[in-house]
Amino acid sequence: MGSTPNAAPQPEPTPEPASPAVPAPHTPAGREGLAALLAHPERAVVALDFDGTLADIVPDPAKARAHPGATAALARLAPQLCAVAVITGRPAAVAVRLGGFDGMPGLDHLTVLGHYGAERWDAATGALHAPAPHPGIAAIQAELPGVLDRSGVWRGTWVETAVERKGGRAVAVHTRRATDPQHAFETLRGPLTELAERHGLIVEPGRLVLELRPPGMDKGVALADWVRETGATAVLYAGDDLGDLAAFAAIEKLRSDGVGGVLVCSGSNEVTELAERADLVVDGPRGVVALLSSLADRIGSRR
Numbered sequence: 001m002g003s004t005p006n007a008a009p010q011p012e013p014t015p016e017p018a019s020p021a022v023p024a025p026h027t028p029a030g031r032e033g034l035a036a037l038l039a040h041p042e043r044a045v046v047a048l049d050f051d052g053t054l055a056d057i058v059p060d061p062a063k064a065r066a067h068p069g070a071t072a073a074l075a076r077l078a079p080q081l082c083a084v085a086v087i088t089g090r091p092a093a094v095a096v097r098l099g100g101f102d103g104m105p106g107l108d109h110l111t112v113l114g115h116y117g118a119e120r121w122d123a124a125t126g127a128l129h130a131p132a133p134h135p136g137i138a139a140i141q142a143e144l145p146g147v148l149d150r151s152g153v154w155r156g157t158w159v160e161t162a163v164e165r166k167g168g169r170a171v172a173v174h175t176r177r178a179t180d181p182q183h184a185f186e187t188l189r190g191p192l193t194e195l196a197e198r199h200g201l202i203v204e205p206g207r208l209v210l211e212l213r214p215p216g217m218d219k220g221v222a223l224a225d226w227v228r229e230t231g232a233t234a235v236l237y238a239g240d241d242l243g244d245l246a247a248f249a250a251i252e253k254l255r256s257d258g259v260g261g262v263l264v265c266s267g268s269n270e271v272t273e274l275a276e277r278a279d280l281v282v283d284g285p286r287g288v289v290a291l292l293s294s295l296a297d298r299i300g301s302r303r
């Protein structure tokens, strides 16, 4: 035996686990965007959708919470960047609460753009900017139970669990709990579009959800305005749903103006359109957390 007599056995040093590499985008534009972000992280921004991206999709949207580790991963990455934002269809204050963003060290400069940019919460000031809602929303809320009843898809108490009253700025009808969710979605699409148009609103389809909201509330407009405000030279955006296509389009436009861009799809088997447009597809919120962590590790390792 080669050990020194009387010396306590020394434990083998545990090697630090190698941090996983940042996943490579499969498109040239995405690889260029990621290179621009990594070259100058202090001039880069990251924006993310909430539900399906930072938080897992759950049958009752009121019970959604940030995926374990998501807020921490974002908080670790944020101080290394110019700015971070969450862009969501939810009211800004609700996203702040469900994400546990308020008071989180590292997220002291987070911006939450709620209701597709109609609302804004800044962690730095704690201020919530929330202008008056569109009058059509109240009218739609009053008529909705009748429209749903007449559709024959669902009745009575269903209304209470299926209708999400997004802070009076939008109304979302979820069909996830119907006996046949896809059939319910297709059946309701026409009547809800008619109802929305009658009150000057539009219908935005999502993952087994039809959202009625004012025109011009759009993640693309919200993202482009925020990126311009930050003066960022590179932007990564991650989303999971059809409403994120507008943000993807905004990044494609920013790219043509010389800003580096990375389009990330938080993949699910419910939406394929976004994956087709993305530079990088990750495995749902879990994959988004891994991506944020790998970016934080990669940027942090060079300091």
Ligand SMILES: [Mg+2]
Pocket (backbone or CB within 6 Å): 049, 050, 051, 052, 053, 239, 240, 241
């Ligand atoms: Mg989403």
